[in-house]
Amino acid sequence: MERSKRFEVRSRRPVNLDTFVAEDAGLGLVAMDSPNDPTPSLTLVQGRIVEMDGREEADFDTIDRYIAAHAIDRSVAEEAMALPSLDLARHLVDISTPRAELIRLLSGCTPAKLCQIMSHLNVVEMMMALQKMRARRTPGNQAHVTNWRENPVLMAADAAEAALRGFDELETTCRVARMAPFNALALLVGSQTGRGGVMTQCAVEEALNLRLGLKGLTTYAETLSVYGTDDALRDGDDTPWSKGLLASAYASRGIKIRFTSGTGSETLMGYEDGKSMLYLEARCLLLVKGAGAQGVQNGAISCVALTGALPQGVRAILAENLIAAALGLEVASGNDAMSSHSDMRKAAKLMLQFLPGTDFVTSGYSSMPRRDNMFGGGNFDAEDLDDWMIIQRDMRVNAGIFPITEDQAIAVRRRAGQAMQAVFRGFGFPEIRDDEIEAAALAYNSDDMPDRDLVADIAAAQDFLEGPLTALDVARALDESGFADVAANVLAMQRVRVVGDYLQPAAVLDADFAAKSAFTDRNDYLGPGTGYRVAGETWARLSAIPQQQTAAQMVPLTSGAAGVRLLPRGPAVSGTRTDEVVVGLGPAFAEDLDHTLCGLSHGQVLAALTEGITAQGLVPRFVRFHDTADCGLIGWQAAQLSGSGIGIGLQSKGTTLITRKGLAPLNNLELFSQAPLLSREAYVQIGANAASHALGRPPMPVPVRVDNMSRLRLIVHAMLMHKREIAAVRAGQAAEDLELGFDA
Amino acid sequence: MPDHRDTDIDPRRRESSMLPEDISLDALRAGGIEPEDVTIRRRTLDAQAERAEAEGFPQLARNFRRAAELTAIPAPVLLDLYEKLRPKRARYEELLALSQEVTARFDAPETGAYIREAAEVYRTKGLVRD
Structure with a gap:
């Protein structure tokens, strides 16, 4: 087979490690709009739903029954179903139709109707709609905190750092189920060391999950998975009614829950019934709403690579987030499981939720390196944090993570380790040593942690679970060891359970432990000037990334080491020596600035030029121009003064040209505009070439490095140095001859 | 129970x-x-x-x-209720009895009605224990 070298190179790009599959409705391989999807319809008889999406009541499956009985608002259904889907789609995008009105109308829609509405929207329109329909005004984010060695010190340190970074919720799970009590404890202590009010969960089976909640170690759960066909639901060993009861059971213990669903799961399980993934997800979402859950994590979740393998799969994922939000549900919008090998493709997909903002932009940002991620690897890991924060700063978007300094991170990690040590000591658990705390403070991943006796930890974790100790005892132990602030935060997490406000839709806790929810922090977006805006202190924090430097830090006034002294020797006049080359220097040269962009001192540059000129048997004359910072003009004036007619223009940042008397100011013999790419050897050759031009010899090529990134890297420095040069300009001040004094 | x-x-x-x-x-x-x-x-x-x-x-x-x-319902009982509502765990009559017991013993009429509704659906959809 013929191979194009370009195709070959592209075939090795990360994106081509991803899998792409053609649509096949028979196998459920359709993201949206399957030919097998029903046409929207609804028949009500005396307030009872007797037909829905082409199916008679007698033929309803259990999900249909549940949706018809609990989810669809029958008081608005006839009105909503009579409205053209296109009109509803336009209302979703229209900034003058309020969120509440859309929730009212969409609550009367059938699954097929919801999908038909989505079919009219392109992704930009869906993003517009999601911005308006998100439940909470302020966007948020959730982090995953796990480590494969189940080290409780590292887990507490990671939790503390994630909390300090601004995550509203932290989720852990375990590799060894019996470590769950310690993982939940580490998450609680760590999170409340980092920032009071962060909610936590430990994803384990329901009975254990509930027990961790009863001990006050966790505040929320999102383990309630649902699927969009009866067969898939039954495969998961549940019914709509069992899941609904479980939701109420959690609420009865003051534990916030959200359901989990997402496109692709039914197809993966083999029970998709030939329907599109989005249609089945719409059924899930109505089930979730019918069960009375406040919210859902969806967006394909762990099936993202399956939905994403299909045409318009990523569009369908955005559509499912939007349907959930439009039904009034809190949305934790996926972006947690690995979605692509390609950073570009991952980032592009992320933007669909990142830019409009969702209640939780990810349903688990991997706050540690991938190897320690016990959820099967994160889509975005500890390594990607800076990219995330810089994109937020670029776009003035709050996607729920705030920059912190290295010092802050180390300090909070160390303190979380110490707090855990205090609790373990107070409870008589296996000792946490100081060297473990230090390792956790500075660790990259769990390989950096000293070994612990896992058997002893597991035994203690089981005693903890079976015994009487609760979060109140955790607070007591912390308080008695001098961690009164952490103790107060742990206690406040118990107090808010009594209040129950965090059970409201999309609730997270603010710094005062007050719930910010769809009821208290209403998304009031109605176009420009309304809704959530990144401003004030939030913007100050988001924009002040540690990588940011001030102009003074980037270009110090002088380094104090120009490597040369330029001694004025009177006004420069036209030369008569035909063997001279005049080197014109910018006004700040070796004064306010003393290094070029390529890192050479001004002394090194002048020495190199001198070397090149004298090697050809000519003599340099150095002249400072005070009246211009323009390289072309400096060189042009130098040529006017030069007895040979050849002048070199040299700006302080290193930009250089060679010109001849008689040429127009912008018409040069040679121009070296990319100062960062020059070197000592280049300046020697520039000097030699200037002399060659004077002698009528052919010039030689100047060695210039090829670095396409130099402009990107140094454009700010170049601009600041040029500003400095301009500031040194003295209009009307005559050019001066200079004598060079090189430092020893 | x-x-x-x-x-x-x-x-x-x-x-x-x-x-x-x-x-x-x-x-x-x-x-x-x-x-x-x-x-x-x-x-x-x-x-x-x-x-x-x-x-x-x-x-x-x-x-x-x-x-x-x-x-009002202790956690183990609650978890058992959930278990009973999972597919094919309880007979129709068991679910009805559970519904009545929850309603009467724990003053939980809405939950009782919810279980009764499930029982009716389960009976017609093959979700009750044989």
């Missing part, structure tokens, strides 16, 4: 009347806070249900009302 075995894991032996603002570090130091003081209460969930209803979230309100009822 099993007895209240293993109720130690559930601190809800009585409904506390401690006010949230009294749950302070000083009170903890004085030994004045017990685990049941920091559990959610039936009336709190009823109040949250009213709030949800007023905000236009009727399903959420119903969930909170069921949750309010479930506060």
Whole structure:
């Protein structure tokens, strides 16, 4: 087979490690709009739903029954179903139709109707709609905190750092189920060391999950998975009614829950019934709403690579987030499981939720390196944090993570380790040593942690679970060891359970432990000037990334080491020596600035030029121009003064040209505009070439490095140095001859 | 329905009347806070249900009302209720009996009705134990 070298190179790009599959409705391989999807319809008889999406009541499956009985608002259904889907789609995008009105109308829609509405929207329109329909005004984010060695010190340190970074919720799970009590404890202590009010969960089976909640170690759960066909639901060993009861059971213990669903799961399980993934997800979402859950994590979740393998799969994922939000549900919008090998493709997909903002932009940002991620690897890991924060700063978007300094991170990690040590000591658990705390403070991943006796930890974790100790005892132990602030935060997490406000839709806790929810922090977006805006202190924090430097830090006034002294020797006049080359220097040269962009001192540059000129048997004359910072003009004036007619223009940042008397100011013999790419050897050759031009010899090529990134890297420095040069300009001040004094 | 075995894991032996603002570090130091003081209460969930209803979230309100009822049911019993509602775990008559027992013994009429509704669906959809 013929191979194009370009195709070959592209075939090795990360994106081509991803899998792409053609649509096949028979196998459920359709993201949206399957030919097998029903046409929207609804028949009500005396307030009872007797037909829905082409199916008679007698033929309803259990999900249909549940949706018809609990989810669809029958008081608005006839009105909503009579409205053209296109009109509803336009209302979703229209900034003058309020969120509440859309929730009212969409609550009367059938699954097929919801999908038909989505079919009219392109992704930009869906993003517009999601911005308006998100439940909470302020966007948020959730982090995953796990480590494969189940080290409780590292887990507490990671939790503390994630909390300090601004995550509203932290989720852990375990590799060894019996470590769950310690993982939940580490998450609680760590999170409340980092920032009071962060909610936590430990994803384990329901009975254990509930027990961790009863001990006050966790505040929320999102383990309630649902699927969009009866067969898939039954495969998961549940019914709509069992899941609904479980939701109420959690609420009865003051534990916030959200359901989990997402496109692709039914197809993966083999029970998709030939329907599109989005249609089945719409059924899930109505089930979730019918069960009375406040919210859902969806967006394909762990099936993202399956939905994403299909045409318009990523569009369908955005559509499912939007349907959930439009039904009034809190949305934790996926972006947690690995979605692509390609950073570009991952980032592009992320933007669909990142830019409009969702209640939780990810349903688990991997706050540690991938190897320690016990959820099967994160889509975005500890390594990607800076990219995330810089994109937020670029776009003035709050996607729920705030920059912190290295010092802050180390300090909070160390303190979380110490707090855990205090609790373990107070409870008589296996000792946490100081060297473990230090390792956790500075660790990259769990390989950096000293070994612990896992058997002893597991035994203690089981005693903890079976015994009487609760979060109140955790607070007591912390308080008695001098961690009164952490103790107060742990206690406040118990107090808010009594209040129950965090059970409201999309609730997270603010710094005062007050719930910010769809009821208290209403998304009031109605176009420009309304809704959530990144401003004030939030913007100050988001924009002040540690990588940011001030102009003074980037270009110090002088380094104090120009490597040369330029001694004025009177006004420069036209030369008569035909063997001279005049080197014109910018006004700040070796004064306010003393290094070029390529890192050479001004002394090194002048020495190199001198070397090149004298090697050809000519003599340099150095002249400072005070009246211009323009390289072309400096060189042009130098040529006017030069007895040979050849002048070199040299700006302080290193930009250089060679010109001849008689040429127009912008018409040069040679121009070296990319100062960062020059070197000592280049300046020697520039000097030699200037002399060659004077002698009528052919010039030689100047060695210039090829670095396409130099402009990107140094454009700010170049601009600041040029500003400095301009500031040194003295209009009307005559050019001066200079004598060079090189430092020893 | 099993007895209240293993109720130690559930601190809800009585409904506390401690006010949230009294749950302070000083009170903890004085030994004045017990685990049941920091559990959610039936009336709190009823109040949250009213709030949800007023905000236009009727399903959420119903969930909170069921949750309010479930506060009286010990965790092991609660988990058993959930287990019984999973596919093919209970016969139709068992579910009806469960519904009546929950309603009467724990003053949980909404939950009882919910279980009864499930029983009717399960019977026609092959979800009851044979």
